[in-house]
Amino acid sequence: xxxVEQDPGPFNVPEGATVAFNCTYSNSASQSFFWYRxxxxxxxxxxxSVYSSGNEDGRFTAQLNRASQxxxxxxxxSKLSDSATYLCVVNAGNNRKLIWGLGTSLxxxx
Amino acid sequence: xxxxxxxxxxxxxEKKQPVAFWCNPISGHNTLYWYLQNLGQGPExxxxxxxxxxxxxxxxxxxxxxxxxxxxVDSTLKIQPAELGDSAVYLCASSxxxxxxxxxxxxGPGTRLTVL
Numbered sequence: 008x009x010x011v012e013q014d015p016g017p018f019n020v021p022e023g024a025t026v027a028f029n030c031t032y033s034n035s036a037s038q039s040f041f042w043y044r045x046x047x048x049x050x051x052x053x054x055x056s057v058y059s060s061g062n063e064d065g066r067f068t069a070q071l072n073r074a075s076q077x078x079x080x081x082x083x084x085s086k087l088s089d090s091a092t093y094l095c096v097v098n099a100g101n102n103r104k105l106i107w108g109l110g111t112s113l114x115x116x117x
Numbered sequence: 118x119x120x121x122x123x124x125x126x127x128x129x130x131e132k133k134q135p136v137a138f139w140c141n142p143i144s145g146h147n148t149l150y151w152y153l154q155n156l157g158q159g160p161e162x163x164x165x166x167x168x169x170x171x172x173x174x175x176x177x178x179x180x181x182x183x184x185x186x187x188x189x190v191d192s193t194l195k196i197q198p199a200e201l202g203d204s205a206v207y208l209c210a211s212s213x214x215x216x217x218x219x220x221x222x223x224x225g226p227g228t229r230l231t232v233l
Binding site (some may be wrong): 015041049050051052053054094098104105108109110 | 157158159160161162165173206208221222224225227231
């Protein structure tokens with residue numbers, strides 16, 4: 008099992024749709040979790056940190072399920088500008104090593 | 118505040134030639150990362166520095182890759198000699214664990230290397 012796994016997609020959704028991505032991780036000692044966004048031919052940028060209690064930022068909601076070892080990202084009312092690759096990042100325990108998923112590609116269509 | 122600066126943005130070389138990339142992290146960030154990213158893949162860590170110490174270089178192909186961060190600020194990544202398979206985007210990132218957002222990484226624009 009890979010340390011961090013994501014469905015690569017692509018997810019093709021119409022504007023206004025709600026879309027959710029999951030990311031599973033193998034190390035139960037992982038402590039920090041992040042979602043990054045990467046636009047085509049650009050560098051990754053932090054979208055959200057994921058907290059144990061779950062957190063919301065506008066149309067974006069991130070949740071952590073420690074029992075099943077996955078994090079999720081929910082995007083409501085999708086915009087064309089949400090089209091990007093969403094990368095899941097997990098801290099692999101106390102050594103602060105961050106493990107990156109391969110990313111999930113999202114295309115929001117008019 | 119200035120972001121992570123990388124140069125050059127693009128580099129085209131012939132195989133077996135040497136190449137070097139430079140990174141200037143965000144001021145005050147003690148942790149610096151070099152990543153390699155291939156098309157359609159996530160970033161792969163090459164090396165991580167805490168100040169001037171390389172604390173994780175397990176994924177760095179040491180036969181041809183080298184890196185340094187002599188004064189704990191700027192860093193260079195070198196490949197010698199370059200191979201066709203080294204064509205990728207080389208990303209530099211920095212973070213500041215003393216701040217409120219542990220391990221949040223800020224990336225530079227990357228150097229797109231093409232080896233012919």
